[in-house]
Ligand code: UDX
Ligand code: UDX
């Protein structure tokens with residue numbers, strides 16, 4: 001019968017491991033959960049007296065306040081936590097490889113491998129090892145090979161795949177009420193039994209019918225597939241937004257009409273300046289690489305197009321800004337509202353705002369940028385990384401980080417909305433208008449503001465997926 005889990009170790013205290021295992025601790029007071037990381041500063045932040053946690057996520061602090069010190073612990077003592085646990089989540093980072101075979105596409109599995117080898121070295125009793133990071137298919141198989149080749153007598157390892165589907169900004173609700181929990185295992189008696197052990201952990205708060213158990217490879221592929229299909233919806237709607245702009249159709253009306261079809265559904269059909277975030281592009285490129293390694297070039301090309309369309313959407317948007325501002329923005333000042341890749345997060349990974357600002361800078365415009373959550377240092381790091389050949393001092397001559405939307409708009413020729421922060425919809429647009437050069441332009445990359453209201457104030461408003469206003 002399945003082992004009853006009493007001690008869990010989570011290797012990796014990042015965006016995935018931290019929130020996920022905090023919620024497990026909250027919902028399973030009878031299980032002792034230890035989250036470990038090699039990064040001392042990160043662990044210190046998780047342990048800080050004033051709960052100044054290393055990641056911003058609505059509702060997370062509340063969960064950590066309730067569970068920390070009770071049955072939830074954060075530590076850098078990786079070996080001790082491995083030794084004590086009967087179940088270990090591997091939740092380390094898997095960035096896209098920067099060099100070597102598959103550079104730019106394949107996942108860098110070095111961190112996963114190092115963590116796995118550590119488990120093999122330290123373990124002296126049976127362990128269920130759960131792959132939680134997003135990784136290409138068959139990673140679990142490699143983990144199994146490493147563990148089996150290094151295991152000691154009377155020490156068995158069972159490998160599970162348990163991908164995480166939380167989205168940033170809504171991680172807590174996603175974890176409390178997941179659409180589904182997916183667990184993959186080998187279809188052997190031992191594999192199925194390990195799968196039941198983990199299912200019992202989730203069953204403390206997730207309804208049984210939402211816990212799906214499948215084969216190891218199906219589980220790994222489902223995670224890549226879910227992200228690829230979500231991103232594909234956005235690229236599809238963004239491709240249609242280009243047709244709308246050229247024809248006079250309105251993308252909001254089109255998405256609404258399309259989404260009414262219950263086979264399609266209304267969610268995730270919002271046209272935008274392009275998707276960002278740490279997962280979509282990375283996972284699709286993984287899928288592309290996987291398809292190519294399996295000698296399926298047509299499949300690779302199909303998914304590749306989702307990323308290409310996203311790049312096109314970002315470029316198309318910055319080009320439209322230039323065209324509308326009488327074909328030149330040299331020396332003009334552009335206020336970019338929002339720098340995070342979506343609202344309610346301070347995360348900027350792959351944010352469309354980075355590409356837009358880079359484009360504006362290469363047209364030799366000045367940029368004022370304002371975001372309510374992103375820390376300034378992060379903005380400078382991202383802009384430097386996007387233009388590695390330009391000295392940071394030169395970037396700083398062209399870019400100003402503003403303390404508010406109002407100040408960003410002062411003396412600007414145009415406002416570009418790059419992130420759908422709610423506060424941008426509710427600001428005093430009349431006041432912004434007064435401080436701007438005329439004609440004053442707004443480019444809404446997020447379908448956020450009421451274009452008619454802004455037009456009445458005097459703005460020339462350009463919206464994604466709608467024809468450009470006639471400039472009189
Ligand atoms: C995503 C998946 O949603 C989640 O299930 C997975 O576990 C991790 O990857 P995340 O990247 O955190 O989550 O955010 P998500 O809400 O999916 O948004 C991704 C990007 O798509 C953002 O830049 C967002 O602004 C954009 N987006 C989303 C659109 O442009 N239009 C939409 O309709 C939805
Ligand atoms: C389609 C649209 O569904 C309908 O709304 C529109 O008005 C006309 O086009 P139809 O072509 O009659 O309707 O049939 P549909 O059920 O959509 O199937 C189209 C094809 O897709 C069939 O060959 C079907 O076998 C195939 N299909 C459908 C799949 O291969 N997989 C699926 O999951 C669904």
Ligand code: ADP
Pocket residue numbers: 011012013014015016017036037038039042078091092093094111114115118133134278
């Ligand atoms: P994700 O978004 O997938 O959670 P993050 O980069 O936010 O990724 O977090 C991954 C964490 O894993 C980092 O804090 C990193 O220090 C940690 N980590 C990587 N390798 C190891 C390891 N071998 N042992 C412990 N922690 C590790």
